[in-house]
Amino acid sequence: MIEINNIYKTYYVPHEVRALVDVSNSIKAGEVVVVIGPSGSGKSTFLRCLNRLETADHGQILVDGVDIFDPKTDINKVRAEMGMVFQSFNLFPHQTILGNVCLAQKLVRKRGKKEREEKAMMILEKVGIAEKALAHPSNLSGGQQQRVAIARALAMDPKIMLFDEPTSALDPEMIGEVLDVMKALAKEGMTMVCVTHEMGFAREVGDRVIFMDEGRIVEEGTPEHFFTAPTHARTKLFLKQIL
Amino acid sequence: MEQKKSNISRLSNPTAHAVSVAGFIALMFLVIGSVYYATVAVEYQWRWFKIPQYFMYQPSITLYVEADGEIASLNPNKDKVEIVIQGEEGEKKFLVPAGSFHWDEGDSVSPGDIIAQYKGEWKPGLLAIGLWVTLKISFISTIFGILLGIIGGVARVSDTPILKWTAITYVEVIRGSPLLVQIMIFYFVLGTTMNKILMMNGIPKINPEWYGIMALSIFTGAYVVEIVRAGIEAIHPGQVEAARSAGMSYFQCMFHIILPQALKTILPPLAGQFINLIKDSSLLGMISIRELTKATREGITTSLQTFELWILCAILYLLMTFTLSMFVQYLERRTAQK
Numbered sequence: 001m002i003e004i005n006n007i008y009k010t011y012y013v014p015h016e017v018r019a020l021v022d023v024s025n026s027i028k029a030g031e032v033v034v035v036i037g038p039s040g041s042g043k044s045t046f047l048r049c050l051n052r053l054e055t056a057d058h059g060q061i062l063v064d065g066v067d068i069f070d071p072k073t074d075i076n077k078v079r080a081e082m083g084m085v086f087q088s089f090n091l092f093p094h095q096t097i098l099g100n101v102c103l104a105q106k107l108v109r110k111r112g113k114k115e116r117e118e119k120a121m122m123i124l125e126k127v128g129i130a131e132k133a134l135a136h137p138s139n140l141s142g143g144q145q146q147r148v149a150i151a152r153a154l155a156m157d158p159k160i161m162l163f164d165e166p167t168s169a170l171d172p173e174m175i176g177e178v179l180d181v182m183k184a185l186a187k188e189g190m191t192m193v194c195v196t197h198e199m200g201f202a203r204e205v206g207d208r209v210i211f212m213d214e215g216r217i218v219e220e221g222t223p224e225h226f227f228t229a230p231t232h233a234r235t236k237l238f239l240k241q242i243l
Numbered sequence: 244m245e246q247k248k249s250n251i252s253r254l255s256n257p258t259a260h261a262v263s264v265a266g267f268i269a270l271m272f273l274v275i276g277s278v279y280y281a282t283v284a285v286e287y288q289w290r291w292f293k294i295p296q297y298f299m300y301q302p303s304i305t306l307y308v309e310a311d312g313e314i315a316s317l318n319p320n321k322d323k324v325e326i327v328i329q330g331e332e333g334e335k336k337f338l339v340p341a342g343s344f345h346w347d348e349g350d351s352v353s354p355g356d357i358i359a360q361y362k363g364e365w366k367p368g369l370l371a372i373g374l375w376v377t378l379k380i381s382f383i384s385t386i387f388g389i390l391l392g393i394i395g396g397v398a399r400v401s402d403t404p405i406l407k408w409t410a411i412t413y414v415e416v417i418r419g420s421p422l423l424v425q426i427m428i429f430y431f432v433l434g435t436t437m438n439k440i441l442m443m444n445g446i447p448k449i450n451p452e453w454y455g456i457m458a459l460s461i462f463t464g465a466y467v468v469e470i471v472r473a474g475i476e477a478i479h480p481g482q483v484e485a486a487r488s489a490g491m492s493y494f495q496c497m498f499h500i501i502l503p504q505a506l507k508t509i510l511p512p513l514a515g516q517f518i519n520l521i522k523d524s525s526l527l528g529m530i531s532i533r534e535l536t537k538a539t540r541e542g543i544t545t546s547l548q549t550f551e552l553w554i555l556c557a558i559l560y561l562l563m564t565f566t567l568s569m570f571v572q573y574l575e576r577r578t579a580q581k
């Protein structure tokens with residue numbers, strides 16, 4: 001479903017950082033991939049390249065066979081098929097919860113009012129927040145906001161979901177409610193790429209774990225392999241630090 | 244709404260506060276008193292009672308007989324009377340209010356006689372017309388200024404060189420020269436050229452007001468560009484990423500996500516800009532547009548009521564700008580509630 005071939009990304013401002021170095025991977029439909037690694041290892045950059053929020057300097061990414069860095073590609077079409085959830089929620093503060101979940105459906109999917117509102121309510125129900133449909137984001141807790149952000153992405157019927165540390169900004173007691181939604185999604189067969197430090201999540205629903213360090217994929221494998229028999233010294237050290 | 248106090252006033256005690264309020268009132272009396280005293284000293288004749296006619300007046304109309312003749316008939320017509328004068332050259336009819344004459348049928352008249360004397364219909368005075376022109380020009384220029392400012396502001400933050408550089412050039416060129424000079428260029432350079440070209444093609448000239456509106460809109464637009472840019476740049480980049488990652492285009496993101504949120508930060512400086520616009524419109528008198536300031540000047544040349552008219556002129560501007568700033572405060576409260 002996603003083919004990543006030898007991508008490189010270097011930032012020059014404020015100083016030179018090699019954020020991605022020769023990264024290749026292949027993500028299959030229905031797979032749940034968990035990306036872990038120390039801060040600054042390039043996890044976010046990797047994820048953001050997948051829907052071209054960042055452009056790689058070299059290399060190729062094919063999403064469903066479409067080369068997303070090709071200037072001729074209509075990137076908005078590709079992005080419509082990929083939901084993204086951010087650490088900082090990024091809900092639209094000037095819209096209600098319902099408005100947040102409906103806006104892209106209207107502008108991108110061109111759905112009628114009735115259709116998009118029914119869809120929105122159905123998904124809000126699913127993430128357990130339907131009763132807040134008419135509230136504004138600022139009146140919701142962090143966990144609720146993040147569930148709305150997930151609902152907003154799901155309302156577009158994406159084929160792939162990208163998560164960039166969705167629980168890192170949450171108070172501990174709210175992490176569970178968000179992870180539950182993500183787990184349910186994984187069990188429904190959604191293709192997911194998750195950058196997260198939630199090892200329990202990785203073990204329970206992850207099909208594959210990728211460990212990144214200094215812009216490279218250092219090691220990858222099943223969660224079982226990963227948490228019981230990591231081979232690289234860097235991986236061992238990292239796991240020792242966070243577990 | 245809860246009243247916010249500045250740090251300075253929070254420190255002061257109630258007595259000091261009361262003294263300071265009294266001081267303010269005393270100061271105001273002092274200022275007004277000294278102005279009054281100064282005008283008495285130079286023996287200025289205040290004639291405020293003559294001022295209302297600059298807003299509304301009833302012209303006095305006197306009709307004179309031009310040739311020898313005779314009142315042929317008086318035909319009442321509702322509250323008016325038609326006077327028919329039969330002269331050597333034929334009949335002449337005058338429709339005048341009842342009671343504005345004292346002729347009877349058969350009276351003979353000769354040149355110089357007064358046929359009738361009465362008050363005409365109410366008409367807007369000089370200042371009323373000037374006020375209206377100022378309001379109209381400011382309103383239209385505000386609309387165009389906002390449009391230019393939004394288009395320019397969106398262009399200013401774009402990555403496309405033609406858009407970005409055009410916006411930068413526009414802003415720098417316009418902000419870099421006096422408005423008065425720009426008005427002159429619009430009227431005497433652009434206006435003269437345009438009118439010549441129009442005339443060659445048999446199209447009527449453009450009213451000077453439109454050149455004035457162009458100059459004001461383009462001038463204000465340049466400042467609005469910078470205001471809009473600052474408003475856009477204040478929006479968290481995560482908002483753009485959330486919108487774009489859902490597949491929205493650059494412009495969808497701009498008009499549905501960025502600009503509605505930027506409005507809150509844009510409104511206060513925008514209000515200041517449009518208050519400036521109202522005041523700057525006073526320069527348009529230089530290209531013979533009879534706005535409030537020019538109307539005041541004209542009023543003074545005929546009546547010599549210099550003090551009253553200039554003070555009144557200032558008060559009228561103050562009323563307009565104050566109303567505008569109240570309106571914007573109301574809008575701000577409404578957007579804040581959302």
Ligand SMILES: Nc1ncnc2c1ncn2[C@@H]1O[C@H](COP(=O)(O)OP(=O)(O)OP(=O)(O)O)[C@@H](O)[C@H]1O
Pocket residue numbers: 011012013014017018019037038039040041042043044045046
């Ligand atoms: N827009 C940018 N401009 C300059 N440098 C950047 C930019 N984005 C990321 N970097 C740098 O690239 C490197 C990789 O960043 P990235 O955000 O991908 O790391 P990460 O693994 O997601 O880290 P974290 O766990 O802190 O989120 C870091 O050194 C970071 O400072």
Ligand SMILES: [Mg+2]
Pocket residue numbers: 043044045164165
């Ligand atoms: Mg990150």
